[in-house]
Amino acid sequence: MNPKFPVLTGFGSVTPYGPLTGLITAPAPQPRPITAWTTPGLRRAFLVEPFRPAEIVPGVKTRRLDRLSGWALVAASLALRDAGIDLNQVDRSRVAVLFATGFGCVELTEAFFQSAATNGWAGTDPITFPETLGNAPAAHVALFHQLRGPNLTISSKSFAAESAMLQAASLLRHGQADMAIVLAGDTLTQAVYEWYEAAHRLAPACFNHDPVSSAAGFIPGEGVVAMVLEKPGRELSRPYAALGPGCWAAGGDVRANVLQLLDGVRPDFTFCAGNGAPCAATPVTCSARAIVGEDTAIFPAQPIAAGMGEASALFHLLLALSKRPGPGQALLLGTSANGGFAALRMEIQ
Amino acid sequence: MIDASKTIVVTAIGVVSPYGAGLAALQDGMLAGRCCLASGAELYPGFHGSVAQVLDLPPLLDGHHYSRTDRLATLAARDAVGSLMGSNLLRQSGIVMASTVAGLSEIDPEIARDPAEWYRHGGLSRAASYSVSRVAAAVGEQLGIQGPACTVSVACASGAMAIALAANMLLDDAAPMVLAGGSDALCPFTLSGFNSLQALDPELCRPFDQNRKGLNIGEGAALLALETLEHATRRGAPVLAVLRGWAMNNDASHPTAPHKEGAGLAACIGNALEMAACGVDEVGYVNAHGTGTPLNDIAETHAYENAFANRSTPIPVSSTKSYFGHCLGAAGALEAAITILAMRYGALFPTLRLSEPIESARVDWLKDAVRRVPLPLAMSVSAGFGGSNAALVFGEMQP
Numbered sequence: 036m037n038p039k040f041p042v043l044t045g046f047g048s049v050t051p052y053g054p055l056t057g058l059i060t061a062p063a064p065q066p067r068p069i070t071a072w073t074t075p076g077l078r079r080a081f082l083v084e085p086f087r088p089a090e091i092v093p094g095v096k097t098r099r100l101d102r103l104s105g106w107a108l109v110a111a112s113l114a115l116r117d118a119g120i121d122l123n124q125v126d127r128s129r130v131a132v133l134f135a136t137g138f139g140c141v142e143l144t145e146a147f148f149q150s151a152a153t154n155g156w157a158g159t160d161p162i163t164f165p166e167t168l169g170n171a172p173a174a175h176v177a178l179f180h181q182l183r184g185p186n187l188t189i190s191s192k193s194f195a196a197e198s199a200m201l202q203a204a205s206l207l208r209h210g211q212a213d214m215a216i217v218l219a220g221d222t223l224t225q226a227v228y229e230w231y232e233a234a235h236r237l238a239p240a241c242f243n244h245d246p247v248s249s250a251a252g253f254i255p256g257e258g259v260v261a262m263v264l265e266k267p268g269r270e271l272s273r274p275y276a277a278l279g280p281g282c283w284a285a286g287g288d289v290r291a292n293v294l295q296l297l298d299g300v301r302p303d304f305t306f307c308a309g310n311g312a313p314c315a316a317t318p319v320t321c322s323a324r325a326i327v328g329e330d331t332a333i334f335p336a337q338p339i340a341a342g343m344g345e346a347s348a349l350f351h352l353l354l355a356l357s358k359r360p361g362p363g364q365a366l367l368l369g370t371s372a373n374g375g376f377a378a379l380r381m382e383i384q
Numbered sequence: 385m386i387d388a389s390k391t392i393v394v395t396a397i398g399v400v401s402p403y404g405a406g407l408a409a410l411q412d413g414m415l416a417g418r419c420c421l422a423s424g425a426e427l428y429p430g431f432h433g434s435v436a437q438v439l440d441l442p443p444l445l446d447g448h449h450y451s452r453t454d455r456l457a458t459l460a461a462r463d464a465v466g467s468l469m470g471s472n473l474l475r476q477s478g479i480v481m482a483s484t485v486a487g488l489s490e491i492d493p494e495i496a497r498d499p500a501e502w503y504r505h506g507g508l509s510r511a512a513s514y515s516v517s518r519v520a521a522a523v524g525e526q527l528g529i530q531g532p533a534c535t536v537s538v539a540c541a542s543g544a545m546a547i548a549l550a551a552n553m554l555l556d557d558a559a560p561m562v563l564a565g566g567s568d569a570l571c572p573f574t575l576s577g578f579n580s581l582q583a584l585d586p587e588l589c590r591p592f593d594q595n596r597k598g599l600n601i602g603e604g605a606a607l608l609a610l611e612t613l614e615h616a617t618r619r620g621a622p623v624l625a626v627l628r629g630w631a632m633n634n635d636a637s638h639p640t641a642p643h644k645e646g647a648g649l650a651a652c653i654g655n656a657l658e659m660a661a662c663g664v665d666e667v668g669y670v671n672a673h674g675t676g677t678p679l680n681d682i683a684e685t686h687a688y689e690n691a692f693a694n695r696s697t698p699i700p701v702s703s704t705k706s707y708f709g710h711c712l713g714a715a716g717a718l719e720a721a722i723t724i725l726a727m728r729y730g731a732l733f734p735t736l737r738l739s740e741p742i743e744s745a746r747v748d749w750l751k752d753a754v755r756r757v758p759l760p761l762a763m764s765v766s767a768g769f770g771g772s773n774a775a776l777v778f779g780e781m782q783p
Binding site for chain 2: 075127128132137138139144145146147148149151152155156157159160161164165166167168169170171173174175177178180181182183184185186187188189190191192194195198201202205206208209211225226229230232233234282283284285286287345
């Protein structure tokens with residue numbers, strides 16, 4: 036392993052698989068009917084089953100928080116547990132938290148709008164307002180674990196998770212932190228789901244009980260995935276992977292940029308972090324094949340993660356690593372419909 | 385001997401503030417001591433506070449819906465890049481924006497009653513501008529920027545953090561130039577939220593005054609063009625300031641209130657000064673976060689007392705939020721621009737309406753009039769809900 040690359044030492048997740056530590060070995064769940072609000076017929080999505088966070092992470096209090104904040108607290112705690120980190124042995128002023136999200140705390144934002152719709156803007160709920168801020172999940176992670184390093188919430192059209200991973204690696208590289216918890220996720224609400232529907236973005240499988248197919252559109256999902264990224268060298272660490280250089284851009288020549296990033300390295304594996312359907316013909320899979328050739332094993336984007344939009348890459352990465360691809364060079368590649376891309380080199384252990 | 389490939393410099397600044405478009409309007413207004421705060425009663429029934437608005441904001445005419453935050457950001461970005469529009473350099477550049485409001489200003493409370501119905505009646509395109517990522521994307525699309533783009537949302541520390549992240553990206557060679565800054569529009573959601581928390585001063589805010597009652601909200605946008613000194617020299621760009629140091633951290637003490645002793649902010653200031661490799665006596669001015677809330681200003685005062693404890697003279701501090709309110713996600717970027725202005729013109733802007741400052745032997749509260757002094761090194765400090773802090777150290781370009 037390149038001794039200069041930061042290492043990925045732990046995963047925690049709250050997803051439609053449930054709250055989990057480490058890799059995911061369970062079979063993929065199916066989309067479930069939405070019951071949280073009244074729908075005009077069958078509507079399905081990849082939903083997180085309700086659970087009690089305090090049963091997973093003793094001491095955690097989530098009653099007044101957006102679900103996104105609660106899931107972030109649980110996922111971060113499970114990732115630290117997976118990495119075998121005792122925070123009492125760590126300088127907490129050197130631990131960063133980076134949270135990638137597309138919509139932030141949209142659940143309580145809708146609740147705040149509801150209070151405005153009912154009572155007028157002069158009668159809104161003061162308890163709810165601070166929890167609507169996009170950085171609330173990362174702030175709660177810092178507060179619960181007393182992490183006093185840089186605390187950032189990042190959103191990037193199509194590539195929020197990749198952007199957060201790259202920014203975290205940058206903080207480590209420049210000595211601004213020794214460890215980073217990188218999280219990515221979103222919640223699904225009525226307003227979000229109905230926007231997708233009104234914009235004709237949903238796959239047919241959202242409206243019937245058919246198996247998930249490769250048809251156009253996607254099935255919305257929700258959840259938070261967390262990973263621990265740290266400087267190499269800690270004893271007892273058993274890294275999943277080392278994070279090499281990466282890049283992301285809103286446009287330009289994807290192939291030329293990725294080949295420049297690879298710098299002659301031929302990846303053994305390419306993990307697709309796409310936001311399309313899971314078939315082999317999705318744009319990102321085609322891009323990957325065109326860039327890295329026929330000899331690499333391509334892990335297509337997974338439908339269960341695809342519905343998390345710009346925060347989905349971390350979930351895709353977790354699902355790909357959960358298939359235990361074996362040691363080798365890997366490329367995490369995402370592309371967007373408007374010509375953007377994100378690419379990260381990795382060394383898989 | 386400085387390493388030009390690792391020295392980050394500011395080569396352009398673009399601003400849209402309640403004074404109007406452009407840095408010159410901001411500079412002239414502030415030098416004249418003009419306050420832009422005025423009644424915001426028209427923003428929603430029952431609101432009685434003061435706000436600072438950008439008037440006559442032009443639309444972006446390409447058939448898409450842009451939020452007011454997007455429009456502020458794009459106008460400021462155009463102001464920053466000037467003659468670089470259409471250039472290869474701009475196309476390859478990156479963009480890091482900051483915002484907390486983003487497209488919230490475009491959403492009507494009716495969305496909460498029946499989203500599908502609201503979308504059918506014009507809300508669909510308005511809601512498409514909701515995500516904070518849209519701010520950086522909108523600027524990128526309008527300016528033809530194809531490099532890395534993201535938006536940071538870390539409450540009121542966002543703007544300064546965008547600049548810090550951009551600096552890191554340049555050290556990583558992620559782009560030849562990065563536009564970094566923040567943008568936020570006035571909107572009923574945030575006004576209502578702060579009002580519900582009783583954080584707003586019903587009159588004009590008085591940062592660092594013993595009789596302060598809260599903040600006023602403003603709107604605006606500011607972007608800095610950042611590049612390495614090596615790159616700026618090669619293309620003959622003017623260097624407005626050197627970003628000597630930057631730091632970000634978190635109090636981890638309370639979801640909304642700052643640490644009572646300002647411990648996190650003091651540590652953040654110390655980290656930024658350490659990166660800048662300068663002593664506390666070299667700092668000639670701090671542009672403070674200075675919101676005017678009872679909790680923030682006393683905690684911030686303690687932070688300065690601790691961070692500058694070893695200084696030989698009190699540290700000059702002012703809050704320029706007294707001129708045009710708290711611009712939330714844009715505040716850190718606007719205040720970075722003001723800090724650079726202060727350095728370039730040797731003009732320390734006073735805090736307006738500061739008649740009875742918080743007592744502190746270690747802080748030199750700037751009040752009453754602009755102080756004219758040479759200013760080779762200055763800081764801009766930001767903090768926000770969630771405990772986040774950021775500090776930027778700017779220096780003159782040495783010949």
